[in-house]
Amino acid sequence: MRTRHAAVVAVAVLCGTVFVHGGFNFGVTGAVRGQVRELKKKLPEPPPPQPDGYLAGYVRDAAQRTALSGVSVKVYLGERLVAEAQTASNGTFAVAVKPDRGYRVNFSRTGYLPLNYYNLSVAASKVTHLQTVSQVAAGSGGPGTAGGTVTDALTGTGVPGLVVVIREGVNATSGTILGTTVTDSSGSFVFDNLPGGYYTAQVTGASGETVYIGIYITVICIGGATTIAEPETVSPVLGPDQWRVVLTWGDTPTDLDAHITGPLPGSSNRFHVYFADRGSADSPPRTVLDRDDTTSYGPETITIHQQSAGVYRYGVHDYTNRASSPSLALSNSGARVSVYKGNTLRAVFNVPANTGGTFWRVFDLEGDVITPVNTMSYETVPFQSETGAGVIAGSVRDAVTGTGVTGTNVSVYSASGLLLASAVTNSSGAYTVNVPAGTGYYAVFTRTGYMTATYRNIDVSANTTVYLQALAFLDTANSSTPGDISGRVTNAFTGNGLPGVSVSIRAGYNVTSATVISTTTTTSSGDYSCTALTLGSYP
Structure with a gap:
């Protein structure tokens, strides 16, 4: 007896095409075509590709602090090379990459130790500015001493007792720990016998009763020398909804100023907190300039004690060179802005390299979203248009x-x-x-x-x-010769002199309250005279 096996037929419909298996061929019926059309209507459109972002920065010799040209800049995502470039004659570079997290940039040049910069993120149509890259000469790869100083964001004083661990590479937030130490009474730390190269010091812990938010410090070691990084700042832990923005920079310019504007509840006006109006924690704008620094390095610190609905805008003004144009002083300052919320470091911004300007618009904040701006311009009064x-x-x-x-x-x-x-x-x-x-x-x-x-x-x-x-x-030629002041007081309606009017003389223009230099009374015709006055201006 023969057994007949039914043919097994599998039919798959995809975008209007019928695929048939099992030796049979079926035509596409009108009903099937209608179902395909309906299915296509329901399928979402694929998202458009995101535009590229950029990694940009400046490379210099670690010892001479001069620009390095011709440095190979290679960008990796995992182990895959995704982009590469070279530094220009002024040491700058910019390379386009897809928006993503976890980029690593390798810097190499003949005669210098290679450097890896880790954990970089890039947003669509935005530029991520790297911290200045300082390359160590290949002949300086022997053991050396490297360290730094940690200061309090609110006081500017050194913080003792914090734990410091060190890893190889720049911005290395994980990996093998090469050494551990504790900051001393002045907030300083050092690591001895490090091979020449590039390291990241992770700082965490508490000092006395104050718990600090952890930070990462770039440490450069030059063989046979002691290299101490510029001071970095730690912030005490905040309330869960509070924000803090900390500005630090190098030895020049001496005076950079932090500025923030924001919404005033119930008003169409915006507040402007900076050195001339330091704000208030207990009343609107509930935002305070905690510390103003005019002698290099910082920190210059602003705290938002209670955030309001609306956009906050933050920028850095080069007060030292406010009247200079062109000026690269702010761009070359090594300025860095760290943004904290609660117990977390939320963002870090480095000043754009080799870009002229006296005002750096750093970021906007709305709700919980930090939006990078990173533009440079020439401003005498920052935020003038909105405040x-x-x-x-x-x-x-x-x-x-x-x-x-x-x-x-x-x-x-x-x-x-x-x-x-x-x-x-x-x-x-x-x-x-x-x-x-x-x-x-x-x-x-x-x-x-x-x-x-x-x-x-x-x-x-x-x-x-x-x-x-x-x-x-008044010129100074006759400054030692006394003089007289005289005049007349008249009735505004009749023009007649007013007798018996008391006349007081004070030094300066438009002075309404100060020490009276001389007094007199108008005569019957409204005239007055004050004699033997020191040369100067009097109201």
């Missing part, structure tokens, strides 16, 4: 000849004595100074050959220009 800065304008003339005095230095100070901005008079003696909105400012006018003059009680509103009374500059 409503104003202008002080006027002219300076010779008190005797009446001609404009060119080259006069005009410096504007806050009520507490902080220098806000400065300018120099032009060929006709005119000047304009951009300043933040505020009250109680005063301006100091100085020039060789003339007596210093001060104009007080200047109030500046947002987006307005305040025109000061023309300043009559």
